[in-house]
């Protein structure tokens with residue numbers, strides 16, 4: 694597509710540089726942010742507030758979750774959360790749901806220049822099915838590559854580009870504190886009903902995953918007050934230049 698100036702001047706062929714400018718000003722860059730952490734860490738308490746902060750600054754937001762986010766993936770979510778199965782089956786279901794979610798929702802939204810905020814993504818599979826259930830991380834990495842490659846819709850990424858979040862906000866909280874918070878909060882699903890040691894392993898899994906991708910992970914000290922947690926979240930996105938400084942905003 695010719696840039697606006699070339700169209701006015703009826704330049705043939707249109708200039709390459711201005712063509713790029715016209716595309717980039719027409720469409721903001723899509724952003725993909727995931728929220729991660731053990732159950733009860735406080736993700737749901739802040740995710741809508743972050744979505745609203747982006748909307749307030751003019752961005753279109755797709756707020757979604759895993760497992761789930763599409764009609765098919767929501768069916769797979771119901772199976773994962775309520776039916777007994779072995780760790781490999783659980784991992785395969787998580788990645789099947791993720792592939793559908795990527796193809797149907799996440800990639801189209803990123804191609805439209807939206808901000809995609811997902812309540813969990815692949816790090817949860819490494820933490821829960823990997824560290825929690827004991828399934829091999831090496832094999833999970835193979836599934837990760839299969840499920841998250843070749844989905845990008847925009848021109849540019851190499852054919853072997855593997856989609857990952859641009860930023861992962863990792864809510865780090867000791868398992869025993871999360872258990873206390875959840876004791877009165879809601880009816881537990883198949884994961885939330887697991888013993889404390891399971892969540893201690895899941896928490897370690899997240900810490901390990903964060904060590905392998907320090908440029909993507911932002912550790913949120915989730916043992917702080919709601920207000921302090923919110924400040925850490927906003928600082929992380931402001932530091933990236935994705936949001937302007939927000940004065941007095943609250944979760």
Ligand SMILES: Nc1ncnc2c1ncn2[C@@H]1O[C@H](COP(=O)(O)OP(=O)(O)O)[C@@H](O)[C@H]1O
Pocket residue numbers: 730731732733734735736737738739874875878915916917918919920922
């Ligand atoms: N910073 C916080 N301090 C104390 N309690 C919190 C905090 N953040 C959330 N909670 C409470 O902890 C429970 C779990 O929070 P939630 O946001 O549902 O966690 P998650 O989505 O990570 O499972 C809820 O009852 C919530 O009100």
Ligand SMILES: Cc1cn([C@H]2C[C@H](O)[C@@H](COP(=O)(O)OP(=O)(O)O)O2)c(=O)[nH]c1=O
Pocket residue numbers: 732737758759760774787812813814815817818819821822882884885
């Ligand atoms: C995405 C994902 C979630 N899970 C688990 C973590 C959670 O216990 C559960 C559902 O996540 P979540 O939506 O956080 O539960 P809730 O709506 O009750 O807050 O699924 C996995 O085990 N593997 C995965 O790959």
